Amino acid sequence: MGRTVVQLTLIGLQLSMRSVKPVVFSQDDWDIYSFHINSTVTSRYATTVITSRVVNRMDESKEIEFHVRIPKNAFISKFRMFIDGQVYDGVVKAKEQAQQQYTEAVSRGESAGLVSSVGRTLEEFKTSVTVAAHKKVTFELTYEELMKRTHGKYELQIHARPMQPVKDFKVDVYIHEEAGINFIDVKGGLSTKALANAITKTHAWVYFYPTVDQQTMCDNCGEQGMNGDLVIVYDVNRNNELGDIKKSAGYFVHHFAPSNLPRISKNVVLVIDKSGSMQGRKIEQTRIALIHILNDLAEDDHFGLITFDGNIFPWKLELVQANSKNVESAKNFARNIQAGGNTDINQALLQGANMLNTHDREGSASILILLTDGQPTTGVTNLEKIQSNVRQAVAGKFPLYCLGFGFDVDFEFLEKMSLQNNGVARRIYVDSDADLQLKGFYEEVATPLLTDVTMIYVGGTNLTQTNFSHYYNGSEIVVAGEITDNNIETFTPQVVAISVMFDLRYLSAVIFVSDDLIQRVWAYLTVKQLLDKELQLSGPEKEQVKKEALRLSLKYSFVTPLTSMVVTKPLGETIHVLHKPKECEAPQSMKPPGRQSISRHGGTSTRHRSDNVGEQHKQRQCKTSSIHHDLDSVANRGFKRIFIHFKTNQHVEIDTKGVTVRDGQTETHHTGQDLVTAGSVTVIMRNNEIDIAAGDVRLVILVHEKNSIKFLWPVLRQHPSANNTDGLLGDGNASDYSIASPLMMNCWLTSADSALQRPLADFVVPQL
Incomplete structure (x- = not known):
């Protein structure tokens, strides 16, 4: 079969056009005449209700969408629709039961609603319903969350995005704390000078009532109305x-936060990944963050720095005092960290733990912090073995905090390892403020009391x-x-x-209050901690913990990673199944194997992969490269050669024997497992996959073997129906070997121009 070509920029665009049938909403079709957000915080537990009332102005039935964003830390607990005097309630069920209902709906050609991750702090809730001519629908969503105190304050995040200016738009937040409120403030993208007179703040209330005109005035607002955050910041009095x-x-619920205590000096070891995938902006931001952190060390603190790729590079072999001389020397070390090489997480963490174990100062607090953006590729690479080794080395003496840089990292591995060692894992987003994210996390643990x-x-x-x-x-x-x-x-x-x-x-004595929410606080916290515990266990213990978490999720109607909400709409319409994603998984809707989900935000398109080799891929620099596939009887084997061309004049040819890299006039051949760099392009070869990174783009080529014959399989899973003879990928049937149980799939071909309905040149842009 002939060679085919695809411009990478087009993949996300084509998928969004061919695999999803987006509903185009017009303000002339339907009108949101009321949009209210009411949040009540009692004893740091927030219950938020979003109510949207919509009328179909047309003389025919129209599909109307309810689309909101909620905090990641929250559990949806109720959803209902009121249509023509009828109430349609969402029901929380075990995920397996919900999946069955969803699959049946899909078999009838129906779509599904979803809750998906859309960034650092938010998840997205979507559903839609067909409303008869001149009829109304009311959507009502309730979610609950326990406020977390960091940096001496609680933050309640309210995201307002009704999709059009609304005459009756209101946000009401009421905070009730028995101890009294120490301070309250309002910030966020909606707290701007242009909207200042729309915000009223009292000692316990915040009102936000913008006019229709004001709803187009915030930084991210426009003709489609409000789109931004209102963040209520507060703390309570602490007399006890x-x-x-x-x-x-x-x-009962007990909140413990003493403040009038002397700080404890700390022993901190920072273990920094400097492997090839950290090249560029990641390593630059890491250097900046390290210098900030070093500047914040107190003189009675002791510290150590370890950088690693396939080898370990300690700044010093033991911890040293954070005096001015040592701090300045460490900053020079940080400024000169360069990326390159493989990733030996096991040895780096063991050396970090050993430094803390041999520097056990009485009356001090020890902390181990790991920053990595990838998976172990050399040394001990078995994840369970690494976790076991680290657990033995730490031996419960100090917490391990794991910071996962970007979406290529195995976050579940880091999360489990942190929890096993009394710490937490945190994802660091590859944005312009990644250095501030790193610094912000460090400040959370900078002052042990x-x-x-x-x-x-x-x-x-x-x-x-x-x-x-x-x-x-x-x-x-x-x-x-x-x-x-x-x-x-x-x-x-x-x-x-x-x-x-x-x-x-x-x-201390106990304060009696008449508050039914205290039981829900207990349930919320218990479910959260059971889900963490389930991640750490295996065998019968794991199943028992999972069973209890599921029981409580169902009893209290929480949409958790173990449950889903089934939304039965009027007769003949879609059954929606709504689920909560884990932080460690790529954002995606519930779907049968092999399907994909597309989310569209602010005019951009992002495809979320459902394979098992990686997570979300940024589309930002996709325009800089193109792929050729040399097919060799796809139905029986797969691709035998794949070519990747970058506009920076680097070219990568991959076949089943190795990789050839051309950088200008220089050509090199590589076999075995190692790291190859050419300009801005990095190629990492492993046993069963080849990773190609350029800036923020990471492509994965899987290497499979069937009947003693090796073949390549790119991680591209698409289902357009086209029988053209030239274009993307290939024609015929093939097995998808990127999942545990290979499925037969239709490969396909289509020309880019016909798929896009416009000339290819129309989609070439200087920057994504």
């Missing part, structure tokens, strides 16, 4: 060192997590549970911890 303990209906914190509740049962390795200034420990037999007389809370050179012990 034990914190707030509230009890209602047999449940307590170590070995144990929360004790005599007369309490079904407790959430009660042991914490560190308590940091500006944060908060939250514990919830049941009071045995609801007997307050036998219930005694107590906190034991180490501060600097002495032990602390707190005792």
Whole structure:
């Protein structure tokens, strides 16, 4: 079969046009006559209700969309539609049951709603319904979240995006705290000078009532109305060192955040990935962040720096004091970090743990921080073995925090390893402020005030997590549970911890409140922690924890990674299944194997892969390259050669024997597992895949073997129906070997111009 060519820029565009049938909404078709967001925060637990009332102005039935964004940390707990006097409620079910209903709907040619990840802090909720001529529909969505305290404050994020200016647009936020509110402020993209008189702030209320004209005035607003965040920032009074303990209906919640304590000096080791995939902006931002962090060290702190690729490069072999001389020397080391090589995460972490273990200063707090953007490629590469090695080396003595740079990193691996070692994992987004993200995370753990914190509740049962390795200034420990037999007389809370050179012990009475939300706080926190625990376990223990998390999710109607919400619409219409994605997975809708999802935001198109070798790929620099595939009986084997051409005059040819790289007039051949660089292009060869990176673009070519014959399979999964004889990929049938159980798929061909309905040149842009 002949060679085919595809301009990479077109992949996302073509998919969005051929695989999705987007509904084009016009303000002349339907009108949002009311859009209200009401959020009530009680004891740091926020319940937010978004209500949108829409009327179909046309003389015929129209499909009307409800499309909002909610915080990632939230659980959707209720969704309903009111149509012509009827109420249609969403029902939370186990994911398997919901999947079956969804599959049946798909077989009838129906689509599905979804909840998908759309950035650092938000998830997206979409659904739509057909409304008769001149009829109305009301959408009502409720979500719940426990506010997390960082940097000495709580932040409630409200995202307003009604898709058109609305006459009756209101955001109301009410905060009720028994301890009293210390301060309250408003920030975010909607808190601008042009909208200042639309915001009213009192000691416990925030109102945001913009006029129709004002709804087009924010930075991201326009003819389609409001599109931005309103962030309510506040903290509570802290008169009791034990914190707030509230009890209602047999449940309690304890918020513990003492502040009048001396800081504990720390021992911190930063382990920095400098492998080839960190080349460019990532390593530049890492250098900037490291210098910020080094400047923030106190003189009684001790620290160490380790950079690694396939080898380990410690700045010093042991921890040193953070005096001015050592800090300046470390900054010079940071400024000269260069990317290149493979990735030996195992050895780097073991050396970091060893540095802390051999520098055990009494009265200090030790912290290990890893920053990486990829997966282990050399040394020990078995993920479970690495986790086991690290767990043994750390031995519960200090927390491990893993920062995953970008979307190519195996985030679930980092998350599990962090949780196993009393830490957390955080994704660092490859944006212009990535250095500030790194610095911001470090500041969260920069000032330990307590170590070995144990929360004790005599007369309490079904407790959430009660042991914490560190308590940091500006944060908060939250514990919830049941009071045995609801007997307050036998219930005694107590906190034991180490501060600097002495032990602390707190005792306090309980505040009685009439608040049914306390039980939901317990359920929310319990489900969150069970999901974390399930990630760490295996075998029967894992299944038992998963079963309990599922039981509570169903009981309290939380849409979690174990459940989905089934939305049954009027007779004859789609059944929507809404699910919550994990941070470690690429944003995608529930779908049968081999399908794909497209999301469109702000005029851009992004395809989310559902294969098992990577996550989200930026489309920003796709225009700079093109691919050729040399087909060799696709139905039986696959591709035997793939060519990739970059406009920077680099060319990569891949076949089953190795890789050839041409950089201008220079040509080199490579076999085996190593890293190859040519200008801005990096090629990493592994056993069963070849990664090609250029700037923010990463392409994956899988290497498969069937009947002793090797073949290549690009990670492109598309389903347009076209029988043209030239264009993208190839014609015929083939097995998709990029998933565990290979499926037969139709390969296809189509010309770019006919797929796009316009000349190819119309889609060439200077920057994406």
